Amino acid sequence: MSAETQTLFVQHFWNDSNRTLDYYVKRMNGYESAKKVIATMTPDQVIEEVKKANIRGRGGAGFPMGMKWGFIPKNSEKPKYLVCNADESEPGTCKDRQIIRYTPHLLIEGLIIGSYAIGCHHSYVYIRGEYVREAELLNAAIEEAYKNGYLGKNVFGSGFDLDITVHRGAGAYICGEETGLLNSLEGKRGEPRVKPPFPAVSGAFSCPTAVNNVESIANVPHIIRLGGEEFAKLGKIDKSGGTRLISLSGHVNKPGVYEALAGSMTVRQIIEDFGGGVWKGKRLKAVIPGGSSSPVLTADEIDVVYDVEPLMKIGTMMGSAAVMVIDEDTDMVKLLLRITKFYAHESCGQCTPCREGCHWMESILHKILHGEAKPSDIDLLVDVAGNIGGKTLCALGDAAAMPVQSFVKKFRSEFEAYVKGQKSHA
């Protein structure tokens, strides 16, 4: 494989002048994939190519992208929507931000190809409200695309029409969940919907809708350029094509957004080769491998290949590929309280187990940390977590339960030290 195909994104990051249409056209074969698709391929052929690419959604759930597009009904009278999830709110994750900042045209071209494939004529990018400057940059790139006839009526003179609108969120983690996002897009509270109906049948404005993450969509021009099969081959592991953008944060020497061929590295290699090892010469205690909701790994578990299935096999998940590294001096009880407080704060409150359970877990953890808990409270905590998972409308409930269960299971002695009065909160 040539060096050029080792990474698809990061070589274009970190340089402000790379976000222009000029750079994109000259240096990244800009808009050639979209032109080719619209001129020479049928929508079905595009979806077939994306299926061949074995690309899993990059937003967290890892659902195969081609299959999702295939669910959009072909002969529906209603408008269809491709909605891009740029909410980027799973703690630890900040890769979509770099795509928007440095390669916005890649996202726009992906939206053109995806819209063509599912028959969408108005695509929305739902971007988290805090990304004010990123929304401006994206709008500027969209403006450039309109001016050049790549968007609007008659894209590339082909007769295909497409508008793109950037819709800003306003600070609510739950709007990253796709049906919460759709409600928010419609001007409502961002509360997740009861499923079914799934968005493919009734999504934005009650019309068939595909919701895809920024990184997922930005990969589509690469898929067309390389061909589905070649893209799939980039992945070093079954069922995972392409590369993965990894947000590496916490106690490493070189935090950053990195890119690896899917399944080509272990968690240890990510920490050592990308992150330059644990900071300050300290020892590793734990790793949160896929955003704050993913079950924690101990230092002994990091020789696992970093991809969906290997991580699932050892009881955790890849999520949004946000790796958070935790050194030996970290108080796991305090850290878990912080994580749990987040989910309690962000629970939309529709389901009783999630609303009550998150607050209950937070208050038990608070008691443990402040030396006010009984030994049995540790089991109570795990019980409460067990009663949330799987009993809620959306996955936030599970997201809140998984860290609690895994922290207590793997670092129980730290919790016991507090309840036995052997340790007290500084």
Added chain:
Amino acid sequence: MEKHLSDRFYGAMSKLEPRYPNKKALILPALHQAQKEYGWLPKEVLAEVAEYIGVHEAQIREVASFYTMYNLKPVGKTHLKLCTNVACCLRGADDLMEYAEKKLGVKCGETTPDGLFTLSEEECLGACTTAPVMMANDEYVENLDIRALNELIEKVKHER
């Protein structure tokens, strides 16, 4: 009804209207635009947004109160929003919060008596690889340390 929102607000909205299949979808953009003009969303502004969208004021309030970025109370001239979520926590966010509280003489969630600063705690701002992170109004401040925080606060004080 007396108008509080400017022609700029109505101009921006009429440009957006054709981009959505119904007017209700304009609620979030309208609240953003209104807050841009006003700094926060007082009752009369919410009422005017409601009238523009064509729904009851209570409905606008119900939506607005769901989202943390809409200020239903006035905020200071510079709103410091410190992320204290995991990645920032691991790299010293708690110390920064403690320092900011001391320096400004307010607790997290409060506004200084001179109206210059509001200090808030934020959930993950999506910039974890450059933690700790803060927003000062709309701007991200990344790789934040006590010295940079101090400088920023002093700068705002001198600009008043």
